[in-house]
Amino acid sequence: MxxxxxxxxxxxxxxxxxxxxxxxxxxxxxxxxxxxxxxxxxxxxxxxxxxxxxxxxxxxxxxxxxxxxxxxxxxxxxxxxxxxxxxxxxxxxxxxxxxxxxxxxxxxxxxxxxxxxxxxxxxxxxxxxxxxxxxxRLGPDAFDLTKPYLAGVLAGSRAPVKAVLMDQHRIAGLGNLLTDEALFRAGIDPARPADSLDPAEVATLHRAVRTTLRTLQRRGGSHTGDHMVAREPGAVCPRDGAPMLRRTVGGRTTFSCGLHQT
DNA sequence: GATGACCTGTGA
DNA sequence: TCACAGGTCATC
Known part of the structure; x- marks a missing residue:
């Protein structure tokens, strides 16, 4: 999809x-x-x-x-x-x-x-x-996401950070897979309240979004992320071997690593 | 903001 | 038969 x-x-x-x-x-x-x-x-x-x-x-x-x-x-x-x-x-x-x-x-x-x-x-x-x-009615395209803008939308919401990233009115283009991949790369728990990220985490997330878009575009699509192999019941994190969590966050099925995504 | 609704196909 | 699917909208 x-x-x-x-x-x-x-x-x-x-x-x-x-x-x-x-x-x-x-x-x-x-x-x-x-x-x-x-x-x-x-x-x-x-x-x-x-x-x-x-x-x-x-x-x-x-x-x-x-x-x-x-x-x-x-x-x-x-x-x-x-x-x-x-x-x-x-x-x-x-x-x-x-x-x-x-x-x-x-x-x-x-x-x-x-x-x-x-x-x-x-x-x-x-x-x-x-x-x-x-x-x-759409926010700026995710390819054009700047760190200050990201910091602003995150600071303005207590919703899960994943929900804010996927809100097309705030940022246009990120869906379930790209968002899970960016948070996986950034080491951030998708369920964290958006306004709880400190400036260093915002910077890491901003870089992760950009890297995710560039890398997955080069690989051929939203389904080519590093975390995709762990997107099934009982899977372990491809980075550290810890169990993957499967939850609903922001209304969507969400996979994250219980160890390195904090 | 979380939830269910929309509609259809696939695979267990 | 059931659960599930990369999205978006209306509604409590």
Whole structure:
């Protein structure tokens, strides 16, 4: 299930292969999938005849600009979505989700005048398509996270530090796996109240977030973290051999080392 | 802020 | 059959 690294791969795929191709038709078989009042008719009207001019991303949200003053096309991958351009998907197959290609999983699509296609495939239907989203409902993208900003959002909350890191309004892009990995690397207990971190811990966490994003992006996705091998019942910490804890923190299944994450 | 709801597929 | 899944939203 995609986090910001998978969204970035999808963005890059669109940027590389789907721009400047006139849209001949818009495929909207699943009206439920269109959000914020968007209808199939309105989507067709807004996109047909235009080209995609730029593919951006903020957190997990993929934002595609369109030509001639057209709308911003916003794609969200939800828990199981993938973008396909001319039938090809970017990146590794998803964990926890089917990677088959059943035609009925295509929830939205564009057919270009040259015969090519862009599809959003999403078995679980947790993704979304909308036009002109309010981009500022998201915090700054996690790639742009600064230490002072992180210090500020942590100091302002008594919620578990993991919940704050995953709050898309505060920081956009970190999901369950990336957050667990960053806290694992930083040696910080995910359940710690955010405002209990001292400045040294904030600095360590900031570095861990940056290292996690860079390293896992290079390795190929959110599922390539060091702690992933220990993400199962009875596992031990790959760093020190201590038992891994499995809990719910911030509403999500959380694995952490009971020894080095304090 | 924690909880349940949304929806569907997979694997034990 | 059940538990579980990399997300987000409304609700108490």
């Amino acid at each position: 995609p986090e910001m690294l998978e969204a970035e791969e999808a963005r890059a795929l669109i940027a590389a292969r789907a721009l400047d191709r006139p849209v001949a038709s818009v495929f909207t078989p699943d009206a439920w999938y269109l959000k914020r009042g968007l209808t199939p008719a309105a989507a067709k009207r807004a996109l047909k005849g235009r080209t995609l001019t730029e593919a951006r991303r903020r957190g997990k949200q993929i934002l595609v600009d369109t030509s001639d003053g057209g709308p911003v096309l916003a794609l969200h991958l939800g828990m199981s979505g993938r973008v396909l351009v001319d039938g090809d998907a970017a990146g590794d197959p998803l964990l926890y989700a089917s990677n088959r290609d059943a035609p009925e999983w295509r929830r939205f699509g564009l057919t270009f005048a040259d015969g090519g296609t862009l599809f959003l495939r999403d078995p679980r239907r947790f993704g979304a398509v909308e036009l002109d989203p309010d981009e500022d």
